[in-house]
Every structure is written in structure tokens, then in C-alpha cells.
Amino acid sequence: MENKSLEQISNYVYCDSSLNSLDIETKLLPNPYYDYPFLIIKNFFSDEICKEIVKSIKRDEDCIDAKVKAENYENHIDKDIRKTKIYKLDKEFRSLYNKIFKEFQPKIEQYFNLALTTSTKIQVLEYTKGSFYVAHSDDSNMIIDDEELIGFKCVAVNRKVTTVLFATSCNDENSENSFTGGELIFNYLYDKEGNVIKYAPQAGDMVVFLSNPYFTHEVLEVKSGYRLSIVQWHDALVT
Template sequence: MNPKQLEQISNYVYCDSFLNSLDIETKLLPNPYHDYPFLVIKNFFSKDICDEIVNSKIKDNDAIDAKVKSENYENHIDKNIRKTKIYKLDKKYRTLYNKMFKLYQSKIEQYFNIALTTSTKIQVLEYKKDSFYVAHSDDSNMIMDNDKLIGFKCVVPNRKLTSVLFATSYDNNSSFNTFSGGELVFNYLYDKDGNQINFKPEAGDMVLFLSNPYFTHEVLKVKEGYRLSIVQWHDALVV
């Protein structure tokens, strides 16, 4: 796979042409005339609300180890693939989240040319120092042959769109409610200079992207600090 063999998919983003050689069951891309193939909503939550959520999670003891998806929803824990904890979002913040998402729903649907239908339960994902999540597609498993990627198999077809809301900020200095490392990296997406697209958020940012293999992504290992994100997957009809 040669990352220099790129094909333009939006004004400022290119994908690895390797993907187009694969038979991807859930191939879907946004309007190619958008600047980016993903949507970033700034200040979905205020920084004050984000701080409240972080403080409430630090006090909680209800975390469980995050699992890795597999066929037939027989998910399992594998800390070589994914090392993070899952919390529930308090009702107060779930209510606010749902209210805000409803306000943005029309914009989201227009951006991706879809009609949202149902959504999963909201998850709060905690990444402390040395936590990570290796490259994966949210709707598919990778098919490997002698450590070489040869395709994808869709195992969660009701995931059409992924939303990730960050409650803490990326900051190399790792000050209060920040983290270093832990970037959200899109493994097959590049800028015009061939640099891999990665996302270094501020608290309150929400990034939305299609859940299919074109948007395969990983969370790099957290070096220092506390990375907390609020994640949800959405089913949709393609319009």
C-alpha cells in the first residue's frame, strides 16, 4: 500500500487509492465539493459543561473495559487492540446532548446526504496514560492475510455515521483536563502533501464521519493527561 497513490475525495482531503481496489460493502462518501469529508461542530458543548462531565466521571466507579466488535455481536475484550474504559453518561448530560444533537440534525443530514433514523446508546470513553485503540472501521472488521489487509467485512450494518464529542482538549503541555498523544488519526485520509489526517480537538468539539472503511481510524497512545470523549453511532437512510 503506497500512501502517495492518492485520490481526491473533497476539496482538501485525499484517500489512499488502495481502498478503491477493494470490494467495500458499505462504500459511501460525502459530497466531493465539501472542504472535508467529515464534519466538525465547534462548541457542541461549552467548556464548562465538559469540565462538569469530566469531574463527574472521575468520581464514578461504574467503568467497564471496552470491547472489540466481532460478528454476531459476540464482542470481547482484547487490550492489545483496545485499551480504554466505558462509562455511562449521566441523565442530565444525556438530555442536553440529545437536545443539542437535534438542533444540528438537519445540518448533519444535509452534509452527508442521509436521513438519520436510530442511534445507539451514548458511551463515554476514557483514555488515561498508555490507553489506545488500534486502526479499525466502525462498521467492519479487517480481513487479513499474513498481516496484509485484503478487505473488510461489514459486521455492524446499522452503523452509518459516527459522532465523537470531546470533553477534554489536546495539549502537549497536559494542563487541566487535557491530554497529549491520543490523536484521532484517519488511517487512509491525507492532505494534499500526503500527510495523514489527524484530529487534535478542543473540549466541546464534535467530529462526525461515516462509519465505513474509508474512515478507518485509530486513537494513538495517550502520553499524558486525560482523554474523555462521548461517542455514538447512528443508522441512516441514504438519500
């Protein structure tokens, strides 16, 4: 890793301190005394439910290419930035998701010290071999000048919290519902050795993080298998 100046933001995670020199409209970080600045909820869905969801999506022919957000909200397709497809979650799974999410909502609100208000529609994102999503912030566009990051422009002010639920597992050779590559990278977050934070999910895991530029992330290219995630963004009142 190239030499970077790091600032501790939780017990085990550091951020690239260069972000502090930028004018970030939506800066928000969790309690610095937590072990991690993101929340991982294990077994949100069981393996059985995940497998059923995968089967239903593979049968479904109603999908669209995922778009990239623009400042004017007229999103567009750019497969050099994002190569994945979007499906809808079946009604029965959507109802189950909403029921379980409400059970975990108090934990999420307490963890990030906010009150969730409205949420976007649930999206199912399919990544097959060769699919990826380059580094991005969920609420802002990166401003690049001469290949250097000079700031962020907020384009989705109603996104405060991001939730990603995985229906397939990374690097699980014992499961047909698995994939290689496709890890979730937090581009500006590092461990104490200076290694970028890389998350290889298991089916049923939900990762919850703030949508602002400190949590800029990417999905590495899927090398093989089938990566399926269920994504939602949430507005909130910060308390």
C-alpha cells in the same frame, strides 16, 4: 510517508486509492466538493459543561473495559487492540446532549445527504496514560492476509454515521482537562502533501464522519493527561 496512490475525495483531502480495489459493502462518501469529508462542530458543549462531565466521570466507579466487535456480535475484550474504559453519561448531561444533537441533526443530515433514524446508547470513553485504540472501521472488521489488508467484512450494518464529542483537549497546556498523545488518526485519509489526517481536538468539539472503511481510524496512545470522549453511532437512510 511511503509512496501511495491517492485519490481526491474533497477539496483538501485525499484517500488511499487502493481502497477502490477492495469490495467494500458499505462504500459511501460525502459530496466531493466539500472542503473536508468529515464535519467538525465547534462548541457543541461549553468548556464549563465539559469540565462538569469530567468531574462526574472521575467520581463514577461504575465502568467496564471496552470491547472489540466480532462478526457474531459477541464482542470481546482485547487490550492489544483497544485499551479504554466505558462509562455512562449522567441523566442531566444525556438530556442536554440529546437536546443539542437534535439542533445539529439537520446540518449533519444535509452534509452527508442522509436521514438519521435510530442511534445507539451514548458511551463515554475514558483514555488515561497508556490507553489507545488501533486502526479500525466502525462498521467493518479488517481482513488481513500475510500482514496485508485484503478487504473488510461488515459486522455492524446499522452504523452509518459516527459522532465523537470531546470533553477534554489535546495538547492544551493551560488546562487541567487535557492530554498529550491521543490524537485521532484517519488511516486512509491524507492532505495534499501526503500526510495522514491527524486531528487534535479541543474540549467541546464534535467530529462527525461516516462509519465505513474509508474512515478507518485509530486513537494514538495517550502519553499523559486525561482523554474523555462521548461517542455514538447512528443508522440512517441514504438519500
